[in-house]
Amino acid sequence: MQLFWTPASPFTRKVVIVARELGLWDQIEVRPTTWPLEWGYATVPFTPGLAEANPVARIPTLITDDGVELGGSLLICQYLNDQTDGAGVVPDDNSRWPMFSLYAVADGLLEAQVAMRAEMLRPADIRSEGYLQKQRDRIDRCFDWIEGRAAELSTADSTTPNLAQITVGIACGYQDWREWLSDFRPARPDLSRWYGNFSQRPSMRETEPQDTPER
Numbered sequence: 001m002q003l004f005w006t007p008a009s010p011f012t013r014k015v016v017i018v019a020r021e022l023g024l025w026d027q028i029e030v031r032p033t034t035w036p037l038e039w040g041y042a043t044v045p046f047t048p049g050l051a052e053a054n055p056v057a058r059i060p061t062l063i064t065d066d067g068v069e070l071g072g073s074l075l076i077c078q079y080l081n082d083q084t085d086g087a088g089v090v091p092d093d094n095s096r097w098p099m100f101s102l103y104a105v106a107d108g109l110l111e112a113q114v115a116m117r118a119e120m121l122r123p124a125d126i127r128s129e130g131y132l133q134k135q136r137d138r139i140d141r142c143f144d145w146i147e148g149r150a151a152e153l154s155t156a157d158s159t160t161p162n163l164a165q166i167t168v169g170i171a172c173g174y175q176d177w178r179e180w181l182s183d184f185r186p187a188r189p190d191l192s193r194w195y196g197n198f199s200q201r202p203s204m205r206e207t208e209p210q211d212t213p214e215r
């Protein structure tokens, strides 16, 4: 399998953590991508092979060993989950629906964080403060909602985490990483406690975000 990747992308981090937690990471060849900073508001030269595999030209994109091109982190995670027999990241019974309910909010939170990143890359004089505030409001609402459901995040350390836990962990990590995002911890004690523990998992520690090379 080949994965178009950068160390900054939270959606790509989701795939990498899932692959590590499922024991599939050593079957994946990483194809690093570069992103000129103009990516947030203009078409940029793409890393060779990316737009050919996925004309949406976003990461993560996975090419399976059978040559199937899969764009989008949820699809890729589901594909990886299907490659294992043991405990997966998606429950195979009806408990997957409350899990996906939590997942979808965490994923929407990631989208708001990445939308803010793209807007922050625009020259300051054409940046929209209204648009940035709309994303901040969404991020706050989502973190508040997740705090209310924090009991669903807790599992034993030895258990394979599910996709919702992984995605909430990545959202917390991204919020900490970007200095223009606020601390999610105040007034969210349960989430803060959970993340303090979850962030110590090897799959989280080994995938901490870093800036993407521009070229």
Ligand SMILES: N[C@@H](CCC(=O)N[C@@H](CS)C(=O)NCC(=O)O)C(=O)O
Pocket: 008, 009, 010, 011, 012, 039, 057, 058, 059, 060, 071, 072, 073, 074, 114
């Ligand atoms: N819904 C997609 C979102 C992927 C996404 O937004 N990727 C960003 C990086 S974090 C990207 O490739 N952006 C480049 C662009 O939009 O041109 C997923 O889950 O994979």
